[in-house]
Amino acid sequence: MTNSIPEIGKNTEVIFVIGSNTAECHPLVARQIIKARERGARLIVADPRLTEMANKADIWLRVPAGYNIPLINCLLHVIIKEGLFDSAFIKEHTEGFDDVKQAVEEFTPACVAGLTGIPEQDLIEAARLYARAGAASIIYCMGVTQFSFGTATVVALSNLAAITGNLGRPGTGVNPLRGQNNVQGACDMGCLPNSLPGYLNVTDQKNRARFEKEWGVKLPAKVGIKISEVPDAILDGCIRALYVFGENPVMSDPDSNHFRHAVEHLDLLVVQDIFLTETARLADVVLPAACWGEKDGTFSNTERRVQRVRKAVDPPGEALPDWQVFSALARLLDYHKMNYLHPREIWEEVRRLVPEKFGGITYQRLDQERGINWPCPAEDHPGTPILYQGGKFSTPSGKAVLRPVLFDPVQVPGEKAASFKNPLTGSLSELPDETYPFVLTTGRRVYHYHTGTMTRRCEPLDQVGPKQLIEINPVDAARLGIADGDFVKLSTRRGSIAATAWVTERVPEKTVFTTFHFWEANVNELTNHTTDPVSGIPEIKVAAVQVKKISPAEAKQLYEEKKEKYLVDLTREVATKFSQGRR
Amino acid sequence: MTEKESKRVLTVCPYCGTGCGLYLVVEKGRVVGIEPDGLHPVNEGELCVKGYYGYQHIDNTERLTSPLIKKDGKFVAVHWEEALDFVARQLAKIKQESGPDAIALFASARATNEENYVAQKFARAVIGTNNVDHCARL
Numbered sequence: 001m002t003n004s005i006p007e008i009g010k011n012t013e014v015i016f017v018i019g020s021n022t023a024e025c026h027p028l029v030a031r032q033i034i035k036a037r038e039r040g041a042r043l044i045v046a047d048p049r050l051t052e053m054a055n056k057a058d059i060w061l062r063v064p065a066g067y068n069i070p071l072i073n074c075l076l077h078v079i080i081k082e083g084l085f086d087s088a089f090i091k092e093h094t095e096g097f098d099d100v101k102q103a104v105e106e107f108t109p110a111c112v113a114g115l116t117g118i119p120e121q122d123l124i125e126a127a128r129l130y131a132r133a134g135a136a137s138i139i140y141c142m143g144v145t146q147f148s149f150g151t152a153t154v155v156a157l158s159n160l161a162a163i164t165g166n167l168g169r170p171g172t173g174v175n176p177l178r179g180q181n182n183v184q185g186a187c188d189m190g191c192l193p194n195s196l197p198g199y200l201n202v203t204d205q206k207n208r209a210r211f212e213k214e215w216g217v218k219l220p221a222k223v224g225i226k227i228s229e230v231p232d233a234i235l236d237g238c239i240r241a242l243y244v245f246g247e248n249p250v251m252s253d254p255d256s257n258h259f260r261h262a263v264e265h266l267d268l269l270v271v272q273d274i275f276l277t278e279t280a281r282l283a284d285v286v287l288p289a290a291c292w293g294e295k296d297g298t299f300s301n302t303e304r305r306v307q308r309v310r311k312a313v314d315p316p317g318e319a320l321p322d323w324q325v326f327s328a329l330a331r332l333l334d335y336h337k338m339n340y341l342h343p344r345e346i347w348e349e350v351r352r353l354v355p356e357k358f359g360g361i362t363y364q365r366l367d368q369e370r371g372i373n374w375p376c377p378a379e380d381h382p383g384t385p386i387l388y389q390g391g392k393f394s395t396p397s398g399k400a401v402l403r404p405v406l407f408d409p410v411q412v413p414g415e416k417a418a419s420f421k422n423p424l425t426g427s428l429s430e431l432p433d434e435t436y437p438f439v440l441t442t443g444r445r446v447y448h449y450h451t452g453t454m455t456r457r458c459e460p461l462d463q464v465g466p467k468q469l470i471e472i473n474p475v476d477a478a479r480l481g482i483a484d485g486d487f488v489k490l491s492t493r494r495g496s497i498a499a500t501a502w503v504t505e506r507v508p509e510k511t512v513f514t515t516f517h518f519w520e521a522n523v524n525e526l527t528n529h530t531t532d533p534v535s536g537i538p539e540i541k542v543a544a545v546q547v548k549k550i551s552p553a554e555a556k557q558l559y560e561e562k563k564e565k566y567l568v569d570l571t572r573e574v575a576t577k578f579s580q581g582r583r
Numbered sequence: 584m585t586e587k588e589s590k591r592v593l594t595v596c597p598y599c600g601t602g603c604g605l606y607l608v609v610e611k612g613r614v615v616g617i618e619p620d621g622l623h624p625v626n627e628g629e630l631c632v633k634g635y636y637g638y639q640h641i642d643n644t645e646r647l648t649s650p651l652i653k654k655d656g657k658f659v660a661v662h663w664e665e666a667l668d669f670v671a672r673q674l675a676k677i678k679q680e681s682g683p684d685a686i687a688l689f690a691s692a693r694a695t696n697e698e699n700y701v702a703q704k705f706a707r708a709v710i711g712t713n714n715v716d717h718c719a720r721l
Contacts, residue, residue, distance in 0.1 A: 005601065006624045027631035028601045146720075178600030182699070183692035186717045189699040191690035193713050197700060202713050215708040220683065224706075224713030227720060230687055239687050239714070241677045243670075245702065246691025252721045268673045275645055285670055286658065288647035292597040293607055293614055293638070297695025299595050301602025301625070309695055312592035312607040313614055313641065317648025318663060322691070322698040326705045328663070332671035335709045338701060346697040370604060370623050449598045449633060457643045460636040537720040570658070575645040578660040 003137065003173035004303045004373060004385035009035035011171025014133035016044045016126075018157070019068060019143020019541075023052035024446040026177045026302075029139070042133075044126045046071055047143065048441065049471070049513060050506045059126045062508060065441040066542045067116045068144055069407035069426045071123070072156040073107035078127035079163065080104065085131065086165030093391030094162050096402035099421050103404030115409075131164050135171035142179060142443070146541040149407075149426030151534040156405040167400065168388040178302035180450070181292075185300035188357070188374070189350070193224030198354030214353055216337050226536035227253070228529065231262035245272035245289065245322050250279040250566075251451035251522055254538040255494050255529040272325060275453050276574050278519055281567040289322055290315035297323075297343040298366065300374070303385065306361050307371035317579075429530040429539055432510070436492060436544035438476075439511045440526060448517040456517070468499035468521040471513040472547065477503040480549055487555035490514070491546045495525035498550060498558040512547055519566045520559055593620060597693065598633045601625060605634060614641050674710065683711035690717040 008015065009032040023030040030053060037043055037056065045057035046068070054060045063071045079085055080101055090097050109120040130136050138161055144153050158174050166172040178184050190197035196219075200207035208219045225233050227249075233239040242263070253259045263269060263282055271283040274291045294315040300306045315321075323346060330338040340346050344363050351358050360376035360383070372383040393400045404423045406412045412425040432439055447465030448455040455461045470488050482488060484503040489496055490512065499514060499521040507513050514523045528539045550558075563569070591606040604620030617638055621628035640646075650666030651658040677685050688706045690699050699717070706715040 026599050026601050028603050028626045028629060028634075031626075031629060180600055180692035180718070181595070181597050181602065182694065182696065183600060183717070183719050185696040186690055186692045186694070186699045187719055189696050190703045191699045191715055191717045192719075193716050196707075197703070211707075215704065217708045217711075219707055220711055220713050222684070222713060224684070224715060225687065227689060227716040227718065230689075230716075233687075238685065240681055240685040241674060242687050242689070243674075244689040245698075246693040247689050247718055249689065249718070249721075252718055254721075267677060268670075270670055274640070274647060275643075276647060276651075280647075284653050284673075285666055286647065286651040287666060287670075288649060291641055291646075292693075293592075293594070293641050295695065297697045299602060300696060301595075302600035303602075303625075305602055305625075306696070307595045307602055307604070308593075310592050310594045312590075312594065312609050313612055316642065316646045318650070319646070319648060320663075322694050323701045325667075326698075326701045328667055329671055329674075330705055330709045332667055333675060333709050337708070338704060340701075343695065343697040346700055350696070350700055370620070371602070446632060449637070454597070454640040455633060455637055457640040457645065458637050459639055461633065464632075535720065540721070571645055574647075574651065574658055578649055578651070578658075579644060 001173060001175040001303045002167060002387045003171070003175055004305070005029055005032055007171045007385070008032040008137060011135050012036050012041055012137040013171065014042050014044065014130055014136040015139060016130055016136060017053055017139045018046040020139055020141035020177055021047070021049070021051045021053065021143070021443055022139065022177070025141065025179065025444050027446065029177060042129055044129060048508055048511055059122055059129065061118050061122055061126060063116055063118060064508065065439050065511060066147065066409070066428045068153045069149065069156055069405055070107055070112045070115050071118065072153065072160055073104045073405065073407065074109055074112035074123050075127040075130065076100065076104040076160055076163065077107045078109060078124050079131045082128070084128065085163040089165030089391065090163055093393070094400045094402055095397060097163065099404045100159050100163070100402045103406060103420060103423065130160070135169060136164065136166045137171060137173055137175060139175045139177060141177045143541060145176070145537055146539065147426070148429050148530050148532050148539045149424070150532045150537045152405045152424035152426045155403050155424050158400070159402050159405070162400045162402055168386065168391050170386065176302065181301070182299040184302055184304060185298070188300055193226055197350060198357050211353060214349065228531045228536045228538050231259050234262040234265050240266060241268040242266055243270045244279060248277040248279045248451040248453055250282065251516060251519065251524060254524055254527040254540050256522060256524040257495050258529060272322060274319070275457070276571045277453050278451070278566050281570050287325055288317065288319035289325070290319050295321040295343070298347065301371070304373045305371035306358070306366065306374060308363065308366040428542060430528055430542070430544045432544045436546050437510070438545045438547050440490065440492065440523070440543045440545035441511060441513050441541050442516060442523045442527060443513065444515055445517065448515070450516070452517040468514060468518040469502040470499050471502050471504050471507045473505060473507050473509045473511070474503050475509050476547070477501065480547060482549045487550045487552060489548045489550045489554070489558070490526060491548070492526040492543050494528070496558070497521040497523065497525055498555045512545060519568065520562055591618065596630070596634045598637060603630055603634055605630060607638070614638050678710060684714060686710050686712055687714035690715055692717050692719060
C-alpha cells in the first residue's frame with residue numbers, strides 16, 4: 001500500500017474499492033471502511049458480485065469480470081472531460097498526461113455502458129465523487145491483478161490517483177490488499193527471481209557486490225524463473241529439483257492438473273510444511289515445520305508494517321522452524337555463513353545489508369511499538385506510513401510516469417497500440433463460446449483461508465463453512481433447471497469439478513463463482529495459466545466454463561475420483577503411523 | 584515457566600495481509616484461545632472470525648512430527664539426519680550434473696521475514712541460482 005490502513009478510518013473522504021471482496025477477505029480493513037462511512041465518507045465499489053462491501057456502497061458499479069480497464073478509463077475520461085483533474089499536481093509531479101488523455105478519449109460513458117452494462121449515470125457520478133474528494137483512496141486486490149493484463153490495470157488505477165493528486169497525502173493512495181500474512185515480507189526479503197532483499201535488482205553488479213561481501217560467495221547474475229513458468233520449465237527438462245516450503249501449489253496454482261503433471265517429472269520434490277498437504281503427498285521428502293505460534297520472527301503486513309511474531313508453544317515432535325532447516329542444509333553443503341542462533345541474528349543481517357529500508361527497525365523497537373512501516377533508515381526514524389509525500393516519486397525524473405492503457409476484449413490492434421507512446425494493453429485470453437458459455441470467477445469465503453490447510457482443521461470454522469458452494473444467478477439456474485442445493489458440474493478446457501449450487505443474485509447472469517478452499521472441488525483445476533507479460537501473474541479471475549446439473553450419484557462418483565487423485569487417505573494414514581513424540 | 588502456568592503472548596494473526604495484533608492464550612503448553620490486541624492501530628481490539636477461531640490447527644493430530652522419505656511409494660518416518668543428508672546429496676548431485684539453475688525454490692508468503700531471507704540466501708549463496716519465487720501472484 002502507498003498509505004496505511006488507519007488512514008482509511010481517519011482521513012479518507014471517498015473510498016474506491018475495486019476487485020476486492022474486502023469484508024470477507026480483509027475484514028478488519030472493511031471495518032476501517034465502515035468507520036469512515038460512519039463519519040460521512042462515501043464508498044464506490046466496482047465488483048461483478050454483490051459482495052457485502054458492494055451492498056454498503058453509495059455507488060456499486062457491477063463491472064463484468066475482466067472489464068476493469070474500460071471502467072477505469074471511463075472514470076479518467078469523465079474526469080478529464082469535466083476538468084475535475086488536479087492541474088497543479090499533474091504539471092509539477094507527473095509526466096505523460098497527454099498520452100493518457102488521448103488513450104481514454106474513446107472510453108465515453110456511453111461506450112463503456114454498452115461494453116459493461118453499467119448505467120452511464122453511475123459511471124459519471126462515480127468519476128465526479130472520486131475526483132471531487134479532498135482525499136480519495138483506491139483499494140484493490142486480486143480482482144484487479146489476476147488477469148493477463150493485471151499490470152495494465154494497476155497502471156490505469158495509478159493514472160486515476162495521479163491526475164487527481166491523490167498520492168502522497170493522508171487518506172489517499174493506490175492501496176493493494178495483500179492476501180497473505182507475509183506476502184509483503186517475502187517480496188521485501190528477496191524471494192523474487194529478479195530481486196535481492198530490498199528490491200535490489202540481481203542484474204546490477206553493484207547490488208550483487210553488496211551481498212557477495214557479506215555472504216562470501218559470487219552470486220548468480222541471471223534472473224531466475226517465475227513460479228508461473230516452473231511447470232513448463234520442468235516439462236522442458238530445465239528444472240529437475242523443486243523445494244517448496246509453506247506453500248501448497250497443487251491447490252493454489254492455476255491449471256492444477258498441468259502443475260501436477262509437471263511435478264511428476266521432477267527428480268526431486270522436497271516439501272517442508274506443517275501438514276501433509278495436497279502438494280506434500282506428491283513429494284519425495286517431507287520435512288516437518290514449526291507453525292506460526294511456535295517460532296519467533298517478524299511479518300510485514302500489506303501497509304509495509306514490520307511486526308514481531310512471538311513463540312507461544314513448542315513445536316510438536318521433531319518439527320523445526322524453517323530457518324533452522326535451511327541453516328542445517330547449508331552446513332551439509334559446506335556453506336558456513338548461515339549459522340544463526342536466533343531469528344534476531346538473521347534480522348540484524350537484513351538491517352546491515354538493506355539499511356535504507358530496514359536499518360532503523362530493531363527487535364528492541366518492535367517490542368515497544370506496534371510495528372514500524374518501512375522505509376525506516378535510522379533508529380530515530382518514525383517509519384514511513386505514507387509513500388511519495390510531497391509528490392516525490394521513485395522514478396529517474398522523480399515524477400509519476402503516466403502510461404496509456406488500451407483495452408479490447410479480443411485483441412488490441414497492433415497499429416492502434418503503435419500510435420501510442422509506451423502503451424500497456426489488455427484483452428481476455430479466454431472468452432465464453434458455445435461449448436463454454438459462462439464466465440467463471442474465483443475467490444475466498446470469510447470462513448476459510450486459501451487452500452484450507454489450516455482453517456479446515458479449525459472446528460468452529462469448518463462447521464460454518466463445511467463445503468464448497470458454486471454461486472449461480474437465479475435466471476441461469478432456472479434456465480438450466482438447477483435448484484438451490486442441487487449438484488452442479490463445472491468444466492473448462494482444463495478440468496471438471498462438482499459442488500453444491502448456491503442460487504443467488506450475488507453473481508450476475510452468465511457468471512459463476514467458487515473458491516479454492518476445498519480439494520473436493522478445487523477451482524484451480526479449471527483456471528487458466530495464461531500470464532501477465534510483466535508480472536507473471538496468471539489469469540485466475542476469468543475462464544470460460546460450462547455449467548451442468550448432475551445427479552447425486554454422479555457427484556458422488558466425482559468425489560471419489562478427487563479423493564483418490566488428492567491421496568486424501570494418505571494424510572490420516574501418515575498421522576496414525578507417525579504421530580509419536582507429540583507434545 | 585512451568586507447564587501449569589498460563590500466559591498471554593502478543594503476536595500477529597497468520598491469515599490475510601491486514602496484520603491484526605492478537606494475544607495467544609496459552610495454558611499448560613497449549614494454545615487455548617485468542618484475544619484481540621486493544622492497542623493495535625489497525626484492528627483496534629477487534630478480530631474477524633478467522634482471527635478469533637483459527638488456531639486449532641496448532642495442535643491438530645495430523646501435524647507432521649517427523650521427516651518422511653518416500654520409499655517404494657510409501658512414506659517412511661526417518662530422523663532429521665537421514666532426511667537432510669538425503670536432500671543435500673540429491674541437490675548436490677543435480678547441481679553437479681545439470682547446473683544450479685536446474686533447482687528451484689518456492690518460498691513462503693506464510694513464513695517469517697527471517698525464514699524467507701534465509702531461504703533466498705540458501706538458493707542464491709548455497710545453490711547458486713535466482714530460481715526463487717513465492718505465491719505473491721496467487
